[in-house]
Amino acid sequence: xxxxxxxxxxxxxxxxxxxxxxxxxxxxxxxxxxxxxxxxxxxxxxxxxxxxxxxxxxxxxxxxxxxxxxxxxxxxxxxxxxxxxxxxxxxxxxxxxxxxxxxxxxxxxxxxxxxxxxxxxxxxxxxxxxxxxxxxxxxxxxxxxxxxxxxxxxxxxxxxxxxxxxxxxxxxxxxxxxxxxxxxxxxxxxxxxxxxxxxxxxxxxxxxxxxxxxxxxxxxxxxxxxxxxxxxxxxxxxxxxxxxxxx
Amino acid sequence: xxxxxxxxxxxxxxxxxxxxxxxxxxxxxxxxxxxxxxxxxxxxxxxxxxxxxxxxxxxxxxxxxxxxxxxxxxxxxxxxxxxxxxxxxxxxxxxxxxxxxxxxxxxxxxxxxxxxxxxxxxxxxxxxxxxxxxxxxxxxxxxxxxxxxxxxxxxxxxxxxxxxxxxxxxxxxxxxxxxxxxxxxxxxxxxxxxxxxxxxxxxxxxxxxxxxxxxxxxxxxxxxxxxxxxxxxxxxxxxxxxxxxxx
Amino acid sequence: xxxxxxxxxxxxxxxxxxxxxxxxxxxxxxxxxxxxxxxxxxxxxxxxxxxxxxxxxxxxxxxxxxxxxxxxxxxxxxxxxxxxxxxxxxxxxxxxxxxxxxxxxxxxxxxxxxxxxxxxxxxxxxxxxxxxxxxxxxxxxxxxxxxxxxxxxxxxxxxxxxxxxxxxxxxxxxxxxxxxxxxxxxxxxxxxxxxxxxxxxxxxxxxxxxxxxxxxxxxxxxxxxxxxxxxxxxxxxxxxxxxxxxx
Numbered sequence: 001x002x003x004x005x006x007x008x009x010x011x012x013x014x015x016x017x018x019x020x021x022x023x024x025x026x027x028x029x030x031x032x033x034x035x036x037x038x039x040x041x042x043x044x045x046x047x048x049x050x051x052x053x054x055x056x057x058x059x060x061x062x063x064x065x066x067x068x069x070x071x072x073x074x075x076x077x078x079x080x081x082x083x084x085x086x087x088x089x090x091x092x093x094x095x096x097x098x099x100x101x102x103x104x105x106x107x108x109x110x111x112x113x114x115x116x117x118x119x120x121x122x123x124x125x126x127x128x129x130x131x132x133x134x135x136x137x138x139x140x141x142x143x144x145x146x147x148x149x150x151x152x153x154x155x156x157x158x159x160x161x162x163x164x165x166x167x168x169x170x171x172x173x174x175x176x177x178x179x180x181x182x183x184x185x186x187x188x189x190x191x192x193x194x195x196x197x198x199x200x201x202x203x204x205x206x207x208x209x210x211x212x213x214x215x216x217x218x219x220x221x222x223x224x225x226x227x228x229x230x231x232x233x234x235x236x237x238x239x240x241x242x243x244x245x246x247x
Numbered sequence: 248x249x250x251x252x253x254x255x256x257x258x259x260x261x262x263x264x265x266x267x268x269x270x271x272x273x274x275x276x277x278x279x280x281x282x283x284x285x286x287x288x289x290x291x292x293x294x295x296x297x298x299x300x301x302x303x304x305x306x307x308x309x310x311x312x313x314x315x316x317x318x319x320x321x322x323x324x325x326x327x328x329x330x331x332x333x334x335x336x337x338x339x340x341x342x343x344x345x346x347x348x349x350x351x352x353x354x355x356x357x358x359x360x361x362x363x364x365x366x367x368x369x370x371x372x373x374x375x376x377x378x379x380x381x382x383x384x385x386x387x388x389x390x391x392x393x394x395x396x397x398x399x400x401x402x403x404x405x406x407x408x409x410x411x412x413x414x415x416x417x418x419x420x421x422x423x424x425x426x427x428x429x430x431x432x433x434x435x436x437x438x439x440x441x442x443x444x445x446x447x448x449x450x451x452x453x454x455x456x457x458x459x460x461x462x463x464x465x466x467x468x469x470x471x472x473x474x475x476x477x478x479x480x481x482x483x484x485x486x487x488x489x490x491x492x493x494x
Numbered sequence: 495x496x497x498x499x500x501x502x503x504x505x506x507x508x509x510x511x512x513x514x515x516x517x518x519x520x521x522x523x524x525x526x527x528x529x530x531x532x533x534x535x536x537x538x539x540x541x542x543x544x545x546x547x548x549x550x551x552x553x554x555x556x557x558x559x560x561x562x563x564x565x566x567x568x569x570x571x572x573x574x575x576x577x578x579x580x581x582x583x584x585x586x587x588x589x590x591x592x593x594x595x596x597x598x599x600x601x602x603x604x605x606x607x608x609x610x611x612x613x614x615x616x617x618x619x620x621x622x623x624x625x626x627x628x629x630x631x632x633x634x635x636x637x638x639x640x641x642x643x644x645x646x647x648x649x650x651x652x653x654x655x656x657x658x659x660x661x662x663x664x665x666x667x668x669x670x671x672x673x674x675x676x677x678x679x680x681x682x683x684x685x686x687x688x689x690x691x692x693x694x695x696x697x698x699x700x701x702x703x704x705x706x707x708x709x710x711x712x713x714x715x716x717x718x719x720x721x722x723x724x725x726x727x728x729x730x731x732x733x734x735x736x737x738x739x740x741x
Binding site for chain 1: 255256257258259260261262263264266267268270271274287288316317318365366367370371
């Protein structure tokens with residue numbers, strides 16, 4: 001199985017071209033669209049969504065990510081294995097949450113199609129590599145002559161309550177899990193403007209109607225949520241904002 | 248086959264997580280996205296779209312619906328069989344048009360994944376149940392120890408000309424089929440503002456250019472349509488509006 | 495494999511109904527969504543996207559297109575073979591770039607479902623024909639009693655630099671390939687307002703930051719692109735606009 005995440009949106013034929021190329025290589029392959037609606041070039045958001053969803057996929061899924069503001073620059077094109085999953089994409093931090101990897105290699109030259117200008121590496125390089133990995137598993141990783149990249153960008157995964165994603169329901173998902181709050185003290189308080197959050201509710205229904213509160217989301221991360229309302233709008237909070245935390 | 252309908256939109260990874268979980272359970276399964284663009288919590292609209300499209304699917308399709316404003320509240324989680332099709336989702340009226348059902352049961356506890364807070368029942372409960380139903384057919388329905396819900400909400404299916412859906416072309420689809428208009432009298436007149444409709448056109452091309460008229464749509468329901476124009480905009484009519492009818 | 499392109503968008507269940515019907519006919523079939531976001535009735539744009547992407551698909555793919563402003567009028571419903579690919583759709587120019595075809599035929603009557611009004615030919619005619627072609631290959635094309643259409647509209651494919659598509663990144667894709675520019679002279683200049691373009695860059699990274707320039711895109715066509723910016727917005731250029739060209 002291939003899990004595909006891009007910032008291509010669905011208006012153009014770009015995603016379809018990637019899938020068609022994958023199918024040419026691996027006819028029995030299954031592709032699941034994670035999302036194609038990542039804000040343009042937003043590597044951090046995509047990395048976070050990958051961290052959120054990878055555990056729902058079967059072992060040996062190939063995660064193919066094309067959020068690649070530096071397409072064609074000197075950033076490396078990598079493939080690798082980590083936590084029983086494969087990944088293929090640009091070496092720009094996209095897979096940071098899947099690390100530490102067991103294996104990371106540069107995508108070998110024979111896993112790409114030559115086209116004029118090489119402007120569409122999603123189709124001509126990453127899709128080809130992902131489909132081959134999905135079909136042949138780690139034959140490519142085990143092959144000789146491929147050097148490790150060693151250039152992996154790690155995202156800041158320190159437990160600061162940063163808004164990593166705002167979902168379509170308006171829930172603001174934080175870069176913190178409940179266990180992070182209690183490492184130093186039994187009490188905590190997250191603050192944003194005039195709002196204070198010092199309690200974690202087990203689910204949305206535990207909130208009073210229209211109350212904004214801290215909930216453990218489906219990913220295990222904390223979310224600022226409002227029952228039947230858009231929490232991000234009420235709080236005027238955006239992706240990247242960081243809350244104050246006091247233990 | 249699984250037909251999937253939600254109000255999740257496609258920006259987040261939520262739909263992908265449901266599909267990944269389904270695939271883990273039933274590797275040979277096929278999922279068709281009905282739509283993920285139901286207005287948030289709009290059970291009535293989703294029920295109508297299910298009624299519209301279910302006949303196009305093969306027998307024994309599992310319709311999995313997650314339009315669930317009361318996620319985690321006391322509303323029941325159900326699975327069942329009706330008209331040769333299966334359905335899985337919250338007990339909130341979503342499958343009302345598929346009734347009367349032959350079998351409706353509560354989803355048994357062993358058909359769910361335990362996660363913190365249980366905030367994502369679409370993935371952890373409904374996707375799991377739908378994939379198992381798709382794989383094993385009605386083994387689960389036939390199994391012992393599952394009580395009938397008996398709490399099924401029925402939508403108003405009386406033949407009043409209510410706008411049940413406005414499609415992307417601006418056609419306003421009514422909750423009425425042509426045969427409903429002629430039950431009491433050979434003549435009828437539907438009225439909306441200054442517009443009167445007393446004739447049913449067989450298809451869009453039978454309308455004059457830019458004329459707004461009553462057409463029998465692809466679903467068998469009546470539609471207010473305009474040739475090459477957005478009828479809903481011309482009529483200033485919205486979902487939920489009800490026309491006057493005179494026989 | 496079926497490659498599906500429509501102007502239906504994804505809000506309604508229309509695309510799902512087409513796929514469900516296809517699956518009923520050909521259970522092993524795979525459908526790839528090219529896009530459903532073609533502007534309403536924009537045959538020229540869809541034809542261009544088909545030209546752009548068809549080479550990425552495997553041989554014998556069936557391209558099913560429903561961009562059909564004249565649904566149900568006298569325009570013919572056709573199926574055919576060209577360049578090793580099949581195509582199914584309205585006879586309105588949608589497949590013009592795939593020509594000259596080896597075979598084009600009217601879709602035979604037995605390849606359709608009868609419904610009231612026949613308002614949804616995408617589902618009831620084109621999906622049925624496409625799935626049968628995908629399953630049985632050219633049995634239908636070889637069968638007797640089907641007359642050639644002979645009414646194929648060709649798009650203007652003369653090498654004028656017309657904006658055929660603006661992608662989601664804001665790249666304005668022209669109806670010209672690099673080789674078209676040098677047919678008469680070794681030098682050229684494309685002009686749009688105060689902008690002049692007389693050099694072709696091999697890829698996006700060859701542009702200076704924020705520079706708008708002419709790039710050979712992933713399709714082999716020329717694009718007006720800006721690095722990390724929306725070129726179409728900077729240039730105030732729209733689909734259908736034609737640049738001045740001087741050799």
